[in-house]
Amino acid sequence: MKLRSLLFVPGDSDRKFAKGRMAGADVLILDLEDAVAPSMKAAAREQVSAWLGDADNIEASLFVRVNPLDTGMTQGDLAVVVRPGLAGILVPKANGAHDIATIADMIDPLEEAAGMMPGAVKIMVVATETPQAMFALGSYTPPHPRLVGLTWGAEDLGAAIGATANKEADGQWTEPYRFARSLCLFAAASAGVVPVDTLYADFRDANGLEADCRRARRDGFVGRIAIHPDQVATINRCFSPSEDEIAQARKIVDAFAANPDAGTLGIDGKMYDIPHLKSAQKTLAAAGETA
Template structure:
């Protein structure tokens, strides 16, 4: 499953779902949480069920952002959406791997009820939305095989700690959010799952989005959340390796395959070693090559 661009779609809007299907996003996140008013939760569940039933007709993988465990709505969400067509769920405001373990037990039972193979429904997590979550990021190493990605969020964390602004005058994140971003990146790497950068709120600023995506990929993120279809093309472009990067990665992999006992090799007058081989394999994987 490719997790390069993940586009949020309000769970109560057929019009926005239809537009999102044509966006080119790798994943559509059908939202039952923040973008749906409390009075519309039941309606949104019914609409999402209908969209999931169309899953065979659409190319993007379909995830659902459920409501957090402390709302009392989580089990109702899962009961409604765990059905053929659901590729995964996005868990907001998680406090650590123990929350994912609990949700995994729900999924075990609901997959069986729905006739879905065990472990089919994957899990991505918004891993930094509560203060307690910041102290539990290392726990995702024990989260299990359903976990496929970690992303981070700023707004709910800011509300919890009482910030007045999360951006510097130049648009960069303030220090607490730089910490959250970096810790999410490290936690994803430690857990062996995709590190996904948070949303870029100004969907009318394509130049700013591109610059921010390039910084994110430079730092190690492999994909990003989007809030508008117009952002998807830029995200896909920025998080896809260039032809030159892919060509060099193939040369590195081929060189080590031809010299299995070597720890260091020379390519283009530069020394490359095992970390370069690991990076080359990741580049090829990002390009869709084994």
Template structure:
């Protein structure tokens, strides 16, 4: 039994395994980032750009986006948060053909995305772009009030492509001394934050993107962290250095064994239309397993 049209559409999503941050005002780092195998590049207008270079960075970004080079990665821009008063200026400079999406930091909930969506509606018309072209990834856990509004992302805004979380900005607001235990694991507070973001993204049926791994020289630690992340249900991860991309891609791609089993499950259901439960090698599989199998096959490209 195949999935219905609506369920199939769930799997027709932009690939977001690895998203590499790049300062928006550094042509050198952007050139290097393009050589990585990241699924998407996030050109950062927020934390990576000093206040007196924001306008320069916007102009540089406008030229980069307008150039629209041949590429096999999606192009995103992290804009400044709404409470800075800079968001609309950012969007006015970057919404043009070639932009795939934006990342919204310090969102307090879906109402912020609704507001930004209205900005994008008008700016897409000005740029001659189809309505809804520019997608949105939200950093959904950077303010205290955001934690109480995670459920507001479901049902999702039509532009919503993914949710991710962050620890540093939230920590500065709530006054936590550290977000890591002595063994390097997240403290209880941040384990809750991470899990709530995961649940919110799953409820909205959008990409579940884990936060960055700060030590970009620790490949083994990154791999171990990514394996745990994927086991928990995350579908991708933020990278802060090109050297992290290959590890992230590998960890968030199905293994050959996973892919083979997923295809067996799909084929078994398709061979017996109308059956809700089926046995393979002595183990029973039902519709949730079928949906997961389709996700695994989709993740493989």
């Protein structure tokens, strides 16, 4: 499952779903949480269930962002959306791995009742939206069998800690959010799951999005959340290896394959060791090649 671009789609808007499914995102996140007004929650559940029924005709994988556990709505959301066509659940405002275990226990019987393979429904977590969560990022290691990725969020965390802003004048994150971003990245690496960067709020700022995506990929993120279809192409391009990167990765992998006992090799006048090999293997995997 590719988690390079993940586009939010409000669960109560046929129009936005129709536009989103054509955007080229790897994942559509059908949202039952913040994008849906309380009065529309029940209708959105039914609408999302109907969209899941058409999953065979949609190229993207379909995830659903359910309402968080403390709302009391999570079980009701899952009861409607755990059905064939559902690839995964996005869990917001998680306080740690114990929340994931709770939700996974809810999914198990629903998955069986729907005739789905055990473990078919994966889980991705917004891992930094509460103060408690910041002290529990290490709990995702070892990962739950359903866990495939961690992402982070700034808006709910800011509200929880009483921040008045989360960006500097130059657009960079302030210190608490840089900290949250970094810990999410480390937690995902520790658990061996995919790190996905948070959304870029100004969907009209294509240049800013591109620069920020390139920084995120440089740091180790392998995908990004989109809040508008127009962001998807930029995200896909920025998080895909270039032809030059792929060619260099092949060269490194081939050199080590030809010298299996070597820990360090010289290639084109530069020294490469095992961390370089691992990075090259990840580059080829991102390009859909088997190293």
